[in-house]
Amino acid sequence: MSTEPVRKRKRPNLFTNDVRALLYAFGDVSNPDRESVAVLEDILTDYIVDMCHEAARMAHTTKRNKVKVDDFKFALRNDYKKLGRIEELQRLSKEIQEARKTFDDSEGKSLGKSADK
Incomplete structure (x- = not known):
């Protein structure tokens, strides 16, 4: 040993x-x-x-x-602060994803219009 x-x-x-x-x-x-x-x-x-x-x-x-x-x-179900932070981060992530999608869609349309001219 x-x-x-x-x-x-x-x-x-x-x-x-x-x-x-x-x-x-x-x-x-x-x-x-x-x-x-x-x-x-x-x-x-x-x-x-x-x-x-x-x-x-x-x-x-x-x-x-x-x-x-x-x-x-x-x-983390018993730790309300950490659980709330997880839910807040998920909500913010979804908002960022939607904003990127909107930005990408609008950017693609504006680029397409300028290319047609």
């Missing part, structure tokens, strides 16, 4: 700059301590992984291979 401690898998520093910016925005110094940023990033990464596992568990329960937004909504 080995006496080496069990090491966690090293995750890439995906959110380091974002965590630094958030710390500064919430009143910390402009260059926060590396250990503080690393701890917060680990907490954030663990939370995201846990949410993804929970959503995947919901998808598996309904016998689907793919995770849908509804699975995340179900996983």
